[in-house]
Amino acid sequence: MAPGLPAAMDRPHFxxxxxxxxxxxxKILAQRGAAVAGSDARESAAVEALRAQGATVHLGHAADHLAEDASCxxxxxxxxxxxxxxxxxxxxxxxxxxxxDALAALMDGLRPxxxxxxxxxTTTTSMLAVALTTLGLDPSYAIGGDLDGPGSNAxxxxxxxxxxxxxxxxxSFHKYAPEVAVILNVELDHHANYASIEEIHDSFETFTGRIIDGGTLVVSADHPGARDLTRRLTGEHVRVVTYGESADADVRIRSVVPQGLRSEVTVLLDGTEHTFTVSVPGRHYAHNAVAALASGTALGVPAADLATALGSYTGVQRRLQLKGEQGGVQVIDSYAHHPxxxxxxxxxxxxxxxxxxxxAVFQPHLFSRTRExxxxxxxxxxxxxxxxxxxVYPxxxxxxxxxxxxxxxxxARAAGADVQAVHDRGAVAELVAGMAKPGDLVLTMGAGDVTDLGPRILDRLAQ
Incomplete structure (x- = not known):
């Protein structure tokens, strides 16, 4: 049985x-019985979903939004x-x-x-949440994106x-003490907080040091940054399980066969072959699914059951999410913001x-990332x-x-791309409608509000 409310979080204000x-x-605190309140800059589907859970949400930021009896x-x-x-x-x-710290407190007493x-x-966490739920294990989860609708991120x-x-x-991942940790890849990003790849490696190494004694680290055998990190690790307090297409991977990807907007993946795990379907396109998503398989089995979930259950994952919002089709043109949304x-x-x-x-309709995210x-x-x-x-989305x-x-x-122009700068978001739908022809694919891409343009493009294409 899952634990109740962490101490001093019965009346939180976010x-x-x-x-x-x-x-x-x-959302998790509300579901555990807390009197949740908070504020946000604007109305949103996430805010409405929280109100449906009983949370009190104020729009805008003002001192009197914070109740005197808030516990934190x-x-x-x-x-x-x-x-x-x-x-x-x-x-x-x-x-x-x-x-x-709040999330770490919610994980206390469970198997993180x-x-x-x-x-x-987000994709890998979502795959695990869906697969474990499909198997009737009713996990708790906290994801950085919605699975299927507003409020489905936790x-x-x-x-x-x-x-x-x-x-x-x-x-912030230094606050967690997982039984199983997954490291998918390691690259330099978040330039406002990290000055070098060495700082990134140090940070991930600190994270691996937080794994509980006897726990498991699941790490890519293919990604150069992840391999470099694995070579740096010392001590024997955790078991290391590698996955990927490399010949030395513990969980070996035998094949990834594209099937339209899906893939069929075959892996070798503990001497047994497992073949399952990944319902999103791309080799990188197939690797995410195998990371989910390897980490779930590290918690004792039978590999054959988990492989089958992973086939029930149908995607997460903003990760190559099909927004619709009009006039023979498909519009797909992507959260991609790093090269x-x-x-x-x-x-x-x-x-x-x-x-x-x-x-492609691309919106750069963060000035620091765009600079670097x-x-x-x-x-x-x-x-x-x-x-x-x-x-740039600031x-x-x-x-x-x-x-x-x-x-x-x-x-982009130096690389030979056909590219146009657009400084008026309101003009994008009209521009795309003038460019797109039946059979084309339109990809809205970025971590900011570019996602809002998909429905507008579809509306314009329908005219």
Whole structure:
């Protein structure tokens, strides 16, 4: 039976409660019986889903939104120090808890499985959550994206397993003590918090040191950064299980056979072959599924059962999610915002829809990332037949002088891409409608509000 409320979290107040990570923690606390309250900058589907769970959500940030009897205030790294609710918490002496500490408290008493990596965390965590649920194990889970509808990013289960997406961006994954940890890949990203790949490696090494004695680390045998990390690991407090296509992988991927927007994957695990279907295209998603298989079996779930259950996963919102089709044009949404993710998703769509023309609508995410990786983003866009590039989505950052989406556009043109800068989001649907022809695929791509353009494009195509 899952544990109840952590101490001092019976009346939590969340600042930024509608965020992907925050809303999941708030939902689990509400399902455990907490009187959840919070605030967010705007109305959203996530906010509505929390209200349906009984949470009180205020729009905008104001000191009087924080009740005097709140047991704690939960924040993420995106909350600025001058937030009025944070200032009121200090004045009232209400404890301030980082969301990673809140999530760690929710995992106490359970068997945590934490999924880390520069790319693929949300997909792999989702695959595990769906598969374990299909098997009747009723896991708790907290994911950085919705499975099928608003509010489906988290669940308070009655089972003993807790599956969590472990975020490296602000080093918050150092707070967790998993029984099983997954590392999908290791690359330099989050340039506002990491100055070098060496700092990234140090951070992931600290994370592996948090695995409980006798636990398991599941790590890619193929990704160079993950292999480098594995070579750095010392000590024998955990079992290391590698997976991938490399000949020395403990869980060996024998084949990945594309089947339209699906793949058939065959793996060799403990001397037995397992073949199962992955209902999203692309080799990288097949690898995510095998990571899920290896980590689930490390918790004692029978491999044959888990392989079959993984076939019930049908995708997560924003991860090559088909938004619809109008006039013979399919519109697909992708969360890819790092060059490696962009390349993988563009390649996946190319492989799944050979012969179709691919049009990309890309929104760079964060000024710091665009400064460091804008050239690589532009090179990735050369894989599309034509691209529209929007202005940088700032998220939590202030502008950086000289850093604009032109860095991406210029690099894309240098790589031979057909690319156009678009500074008016409202013009995108009309531009796409003028470019797209029956049989084309349109990919909206980025971690910001570019996702909102898919329905608008479909509406315009229908006219």
């Amino acid at each position: 600042i930024g409660i509608g965020g992907a990570g925050m809303s999941g923690i708030a 205030v939960v924040v993420s790294s995106a909350i600025r120090a001058d937030n009025p609710e944070l200032a009121r918490a200090a004045a009232l002496g209400i404890p301030v808890v980082h969301r990673s 499985l934490a999924v880390a990596g520069t790319h693929g965390k 669940h308070h289960g009655t089972g003993e397993i807790f599956v969590a997406e472990a975020d490296e961006s602000d080093r 490696s993710e962009m390349t993988a998703d563009l390649d996946a769509i190319r492989g799944a829809a050979a012969g179709s023309r691919l049009l 990786l804008g050239a690589e983003m532009g090179a990735a866009l050369a894989l599309a037949d034509a691209s529209l590039v929007l202005d 998220a939590r950052e202030d502008p950086i002088p000289g850093v604009t989406s032109d860095l991406v556009v210029d690099a």
